[in-house]
Amino acid sequence: MIDTLTPGRIVVVGDLLLDRYITGSVNRISPEAPVPVLLHAREHATPGGAANVAANAAALGAPVSLIGVAGADGAARTLREKLAAWPGIDTGGWVIDPAWTTITKTRILGGQQQIIRIDEEILAPFRAETNARLLAAVDAALPGARVLVCSDYAKGVLSDEVIGGIMARAAAASVPVIVDPKRPTFGIYTGAALITPNRAEISRATLLPTDTDAQVEAAARAASSQFGGDVLVTRSEQGMSLWQRAGSVRHVSAQRSEVFDVCGAGDTVVATIATMLSAGLPLETAVVIATTAAAISVSKHGTATVSRHELQHALNGETTGHGNLVSLGEATRIVADWRRHGARIVFTNGCFDLLHPGHIALLRGAARQGDRLVVALNTDRSVAALKGPSRPVQDEHARATVLGALRDVDLVVLFDEETPIKAIEALCPDVLVKGADYTEDQVVGAPFVRGYGGRVALIDLIDGRSTTSLVRRAGAGQANG
Structure with missing residues (x-):
C-alpha cells in the first residue's frame, strides 16, 4: 500500500537541530579523575528537531519545505549538507541569523551506551525582523501544501507571534496543522487540527494522570478543550491513543520491537502521520501506520529515519525477504x-x-x-x-x-x-x-x-x-x- 501512495507537499516549521555522535570504546578509568576514558573511533552527524521531521517525511516520499532559523556557522553548513541526502527537502525557507548559534547536541557513546550529552545553544528571543522573515517563508511555502507541521522543541522559532501567524495563514489556505508540542499548556496552538504530546507532556499540560486508557482519554479531552483540535497521545511501550472531537477514541498497541534508542521517535511519528494525511489517508489509518514506523525507528541507534520500503515490509508483516535477503x-x-x-x-x-x-x-x-x-x-x-x-x-x-x-x-x-x-x-x-x-x-x-x-x-x-x-x-x- 505504501508503495502506491503519492504524498503531497508538507511544510515543516520549527527548531533546526544538528545531532552529533562521537563513538568509541571505554576500557579504563582516567588517572586524572574518576571518569571513563573514551578511545575515539569515529563521529558523525544527523539532522535533528524539525530537520529530522523533514528527513523522515522525505524518506517516506513526501516533498518537504523546511522552515527554521540557523546561524551563519559551520553547524548550519553541516546540517544543510546532511539534508542534501534527501533531494525532496527544500531548505530555501531557512532564515540565516548571524546572531544565532545553530543548536547542536553532541552525544558521547562508549560502545552503544551514551556516557554524556553536550548541548551547544544560546537561546534568546529573535528580533522582529527574524520573525517577519519566518512568516514570509511560510507565506511562500503554503500554496499547494497539503499539511503543515509545527515541530516545537522550545528553542525559540515557534514564538507566540510566529505560531499565531502560522495558524492564521494555514486557516486561510485551508491547510491542516499538526503540532508536536513543548509548551506547558496547549492554548497557544489554537487552530491546530492535531497535536501529538507524549504522556509526560499531556499530563503536565492538563495536571491529570495518564496511566490507564481511561485516564489518557480524560487528559486528551482536557487538552482538546485548550486548543480545539484532536489529540494523539504517544505512550511509549503502551502504543498510542487517538482522541477525536467527533467522539471516537482509538487505542493502538505498540509494535513489538527490540528497543535501542527512542531518540527522535516522536519526529518519526509526526512525519509519518503528516505524510499519510498528505497522500489522502484518513487519520485513523495514519496513526496505525505511524505506530509501525515508531517501532522501526526505536530499533535503530541514534536519531533515525524510516524509509518507505522498510515501512512497507513491516506493514506486510515481513522481514526483508528470506532472512535478510533483498534485491x-x-x-x-x-x-x-x-x-x-x-x-x-x-x-x-x-x-x-x-x-x-x-x-x-x-x-x-x-x-x-x-x-x-x-x-x-x-x-x-x-x-x-x-x-x-x-x-x-x-x-x-x-x-x-x-x-x-x-x-x-x-x-x-x-x-x-x-x-x-x-x-x-x-x-x-x-x-x-x-x-x-x-x-x-x-x-x-x-x-x-x-x-x-x-x-x-x-x-x-x-x-x-x-x-x-x-x-x-x-x-x-x-x-x-
Whole structure:
C-alpha cells in the first residue's frame, strides 16, 4: 500500500537541530579523575528537531519545505549538507541569523551506551525582523501544501507571534496543522487540527494522570478543550491513543520491537502521520501506520529515519525477504539510508553453503570493521559453476535465511555472475572484506573500493574449517556406514 501512495507537499516549521555522535570504546578509568576514558573511533552527524521531521517525511516520499532559523556557522553548513541526502527537502525557507548559534547536541557513546550529552545553544528571543522573515517563508511555502507541521522543541522559532501567524495563514489556505508540542499548556496552538504530546507532556499540560486508557482519554479531552483540535497521545511501550472531537477514541498497541534508542521517535511519528494525511489517508489509518514506523525507528541507534520500503515490509508483516535477503536495487536504497545516518558499510561475499565456525569468524571479524555488514551470496548456479554439480548442499534461499538470522549480518544479496563486482560497484562499501587466505591484490573490487577512499580488510581464518572438507567427511561417513 505504501508503495502506491503519492504524498503531497508538507511544510515543516520549527527548531533546526544538528545531532552529533562521537563513538568509541571505554576500557579504563582516567588517572586524572574518576571518569571513563573514551578511545575515539569515529563521529558523525544527523539532522535533528524539525530537520529530522523533514528527513523522515522525505524518506517516506513526501516533498518537504523546511522552515527554521540557523546561524551563519559551520553547524548550519553541516546540517544543510546532511539534508542534501534527501533531494525532496527544500531548505530555501531557512532564515540565516548571524546572531544565532545553530543548536547542536553532541552525544558521547562508549560502545552503544551514551556516557554524556553536550548541548551547544544560546537561546534568546529573535528580533522582529527574524520573525517577519519566518512568516514570509511560510507565506511562500503554503500554496499547494497539503499539511503543515509545527515541530516545537522550545528553542525559540515557534514564538507566540510566529505560531499565531502560522495558524492564521494555514486557516486561510485551508491547510491542516499538526503540532508536536513543548509548551506547558496547549492554548497557544489554537487552530491546530492535531497535536501529538507524549504522556509526560499531556499530563503536565492538563495536571491529570495518564496511566490507564481511561485516564489518557480524560487528559486528551482536557487538552482538546485548550486548543480545539484532536489529540494523539504517544505512550511509549503502551502504543498510542487517538482522541477525536467527533467522539471516537482509538487505542493502538505498540509494535513489538527490540528497543535501542527512542531518540527522535516522536519526529518519526509526526512525519509519518503528516505524510499519510498528505497522500489522502484518513487519520485513523495514519496513526496505525505511524505506530509501525515508531517501532522501526526505536530499533535503530541514534536519531533515525524510516524509509518507505522498510515501512512497507513491516506493514506486510515481513522481514526483508528470506532472512535478510533483498534485491540489489533494494539493497542500494537501504545502504543509502544507512549512509545518511553516518553508517560505515562493510561488504563480503561467498557461497556459505554449510555454515561453520570459520564462516562465523569471518563474518564476526567483518562486522567489526564498520557499522553495517552486507553479504553477497553466490546463487545456486554460480556455486555449481565454482564447486561442481554436487554443490550447493543447501539452496540459495536456505543459505540466505541462515545468514540473515546471524546478528552480525544486516543484509544479504544474491549475485549470479562470476564475481560480485556488480554488487560492489552498486553499493560502494567503505570496507571490503575477504579471508586472509587472499592477498589484497587478489580481492575482487579492491582497486574500485580504494579508488574512492575505501579500504580492504583481510580476516584471519580458522585452520581446517571449510564446507568442502565437511562435505568430504560426510560422504566418507556414509560410505563407511
